[in-house]
Amino acid sequence: MKNRQILLAARPSGAVDESHFKLVESDIPRAGDGEFVVRAHYLSLDPYMRGRMDDAKSYAAKAELNDVMVGAAVGEVIESRNDKFRVGDFVQTRSGWQEYGVSDGSGVRKVDANHVPLSAYLGAVGMPGVTAWIGLNEHGKPKAGETVVVSAASGAVGSAVGQLAKLKGCRAVGIAGGKAKCDYVVNELGFDACVDYKAGNLDAALATACPKGIDIYFDNVGGAILDAVLNHVNAFSRIPLCGQISGYNDPSVLAIKNMRSFLVNRIALRGFIVSDHMDLWRPALAELAQLVHDGKLKYRETIAQGLENAPKAFIGLLKGANFGKQLVKLI
Amino acid sequence: MKNRQILLAARPSGAVDESHFKLVESDIPRAGDGEFVVRAHYLSLDPYMRGRMDDAKSYAAKAELNDVMVGAAVGEVIESRNDKFRVGDFVQTRSGWQEYGVSDGSGVRKVDANHVPLSAYLGAVGMPGVTAWIGLNEHGKPKAGETVVVSAASGAVGSAVGQLAKLKGCRAVGIAGGKAKCDYVVNELGFDACVDYKAGNLDAALATACPKGIDIYFDNVGGAILDAVLNHVNAFSRIPLCGQISGYNDPSVLAIKNMRSFLVNRIALRGFIVSDHMDLWRPALAELAQLVHDGKLKYRETIAQGLENAPKAFIGLLKGANFGKQLVKLI
Structure with a gap:
């Protein structure tokens, strides 16, 4: 069993193409003290990621060359040495474009996949x-x-x-x-x-x-x-x-x-x-989850299959080829 | 004794020149019931007036062709049939580009020319x-x-x-x-x-x-x-x-x-x-008047002499020829 990751291989000048990404294999990470490992079920693709690929001042740190592309995912905790996150918990993480990620819990939130569908935590409830x-x-x-x-x-x-x-x-x-x-x-x-x-x-x-x-x-x-x-x-x-x-x-x-x-x-x-508004996430998410649960907030997803198709799906997203939330299903 | 007025004679397409204005003489107005007559000492010239000359949607009504050009002035009440404004009161009015104007008091405020100079009520305290x-x-x-x-x-x-x-x-x-x-x-x-x-x-x-x-x-x-x-x-x-x-x-x-x-x-x-913020004028004016009185808020004026020179001074203002507040002294 190996982890697969997509790295930022080159910075685009203009339009993004697949040569800017590189798929690599690595060992599945192990949890250190206070850490846990998440197996991602869905990777989120979002327009803001285009900005991360540039070597320009922006509102967040750029992605580094030859590092895993940044991004959010939802998945399941499969190993844990952290008291707050247990094996079997479903979480939303920022583990990037890879199948397995390790985290100390910062910026990770637990999600209830019984209440609304897991993928919604990357979209309407994310x-x-x-x-x-x-x-x-x-x-x-x-x-x-x-x-x-x-x-x-x-x-x-x-x-x-x-x-x-x-x-x-x-x-x-x-x-x-x-x-x-x-x-x-x-x-x-x-x-x-x-x-x-x-x-x-x-x-x-x-x-x-x-x-x-x-x-x-x-x-x-x-x-x-x-x-x-x-x-x-x-x-x-x-x-x-x-x-x-x-x-x-x-x-x-x-x-x-x-x-x-x-x-x-x-x-x-x-x-x-x-x-910029972390104080508003809690009330916003509570309202959004309820609305999705009640069928008052609808959404549509375009789902690519497999990490290897993430670059192509992302390039399509930047051209408006997606219809609704663009996801990559990893399991 | 006559009143002199400057009318909007034509709408500019592009730069303003003196042909867009017309100086006319008329009788000095008389105060009707509830009205008073102000003799203007200073006329204010302001960049916003350029917008009033156009026949375009803006945040305020345009000036009408062959009407007196709009604008603020400070002066002295010389005749009154209004209980709130007495002969000898100094006021800031919106009587426009003319030497004498009549008003029912709406939008007119009394000013204290002993506290700060009269002209300041068209600039730093206006x-x-x-x-x-x-x-x-x-x-x-x-x-x-x-x-x-x-x-x-x-x-x-x-x-x-x-x-x-x-x-x-x-x-x-x-x-x-x-x-x-x-x-x-x-x-x-x-x-x-x-x-x-x-x-x-x-x-x-x-x-x-x-x-x-x-x-x-x-x-x-x-x-x-x-x-x-x-x-x-x-x-x-x-x-x-x-x-x-x-x-x-x-x-x-x-x-x-x-x-x-x-x-x-x-x-x-x-x-x-x-x-847009009429509720803030009172606290703002109180603070500004005190600062001017105390010498903590300085200003400079460029003063044209005589109503007939208002168009030329206004054209200069639009080109940045003025230095500080542009006024026209009428007395």
């Missing part, structure tokens, strides 16, 4: 769900009757943003790429409308979907979509910004022309990441 | 001072030891921002055009440093002036200066934005490239205008 909850509630401050627009609306974060906005009594409008995603967002997630940014004429489509203007724009993508939204926001609108996936390969496409809107409409734009 | 106070305190939330940068630093708003920041224990760094303004900002207003944006190499100059990065950028100008500042802001920095003078003639120059900084540094940008 970092993406908490991102949606914090961005909407803490920075967006929605009021009933307001219009909330979210980009990447069928994704792990966006799908939660719109459903949480609906629960607050808001009009929820998604932006997504292609008819299939837009249909899903409206028909299955219950958004009021969804704009297909690939269909052209984004400006007119936003005007039609948001007859009372936009009060909150939850931005996951940046660039041309943000610029278009700025033409439609209302006075005192809020823009929680937690992703810029349109510019991860080429930041120049993030340039914004409609800056005048920030003053004219007295916009509050707030860049944030979910780990 | 709208510009309150703009500085609200933007810095309410949106900037300065903490001692932080670095506060402000553009248009020798102007009516900017000069107050830096001095208020110093009183909060911050490092105050100005951005201004030319050596004379920069010297004034440092030597007379007491800023720690001032960057001359006309000297070239803004990026290096900001790095030198802000060795610990920028925590608050109070933006009066937008455009290339904001873009440069975004390279130097710290995590969790705040950008109160209340002016975009660099783009008032041509909004395309307001485009911003460094959007990635908003996410990486989790910036809170907030567009605001001073009239």
Whole structure:
């Protein structure tokens, strides 16, 4: 029995391809004093990982060359020398792109796989769900009757943003790429409308979907979509910004022309990441778990099989090829 | 005896010139029931007036063609049929670009010309001072030891921002055009440093002036200066934005490239205008008046003589030709 790991083999300049990763075998780690070993069942793939691959200042430490790629996983404790984590416990860890990881427990939380499905702890009841909850509630401050627009609306974060906005009594409008995603967002997630940014004429489509203007724009993508939204926001609108996936390969496409809107409409734009608000994870997760359990917060997953397919799945994610939360199933 | 008024004669497309204004004579107005007549001593000229000249959606109603140009003034009540305002009272009004105005008292406040000079109620103890106070305190939330940068630093708003920041224990760094303004900002207003944006190499100059990065950028100008500042802001920095003078003639120059900084540094940008926060005027004005009285808040004025020179002075203001608060003396 061996562990398999995916290392960051090279830093991309522009688009990511499989040559930037390397699959290696190693011994399954053993737990030292106070440690435990987790066998991962699901690996999470998330857009933020693209930033970790660059040798640039960002909000978190970059991934190191020839180290295991960073990331979250859910799995089962298979060996333990730590009193708080027992063999058989299910946990969410940050063990990265590998099948077995060792931990001293820091940043690891136990999860209840009977209450909601294990994989949900990487999505709607995990970092993406908490991102949606914090961005909407803490920075967006929605009021009933307001219009909330979210980009990447069928994704792990966006799908939660719109459903949480609906629960607050808001009009929820998604932006997504292609008819299939837009249909899903409206028909299955219950958004009021969804704009297909690939269909052209984004400006007119936003005007039609948001007859009372936009009060909150939850931005996951940046660039041309943000610029278009700025033409439609209302006075005192809020823009929680937690992703810029349109510019991860080429930041120049993030340039914004409609800056005048920030003053004219007295916009509050707030860049944030979910780990800035650790105090809010507990209430957010409690609410999200209950909503998933009750069927009020739906989500969709795209699941790649086997660690060896993680790079290809990640590259697809960066191009929007996934539909909902992108996972890699390891068992 | 006649009243003289300056009307908006035409809307500019691009730069303002004197053909956009028209000086006319009219009868001095009489006070109707509940009204009073003010003879203006000083007319205020402010960058926001450029926005009023356009036929575009903005945060306040546009000026109407062939109406008196909008604006604030200070002067003396010379006739009154209003119990609250008596002949001889000094007041700040919004009577616009004219020598005599009539009012029912709405939006008019009495001022004490013995306590601080009358003209200060249009600058440090008026709208510009309150703009500085609200933007810095309410949106900037300065903490001692932080670095506060402000553009248009020798102007009516900017000069107050830096001095208020110093009183909060911050490092105050100005951005201004030319050596004379920069010297004034440092030597007379007491800023720690001032960057001359006309000297070239803004990026290096900001790095030198802000060795610990920028925590608050109070933006009066937008455009290339904001873009440069975004390279130097710290995590969790705040950008109160209340002016975009660099783009008032041509909004395309307001485009911003460094959007990635908003996410990486989790910036809170907030567009605001001073009239959004009427509840804060009273405490702000009380503090500003005391500081001016005590010599702790200094200001400089550029004073044009006579209403007929208001258009030329305003055109100069838009080009940065003024030094400190731009006024027109009418008596």
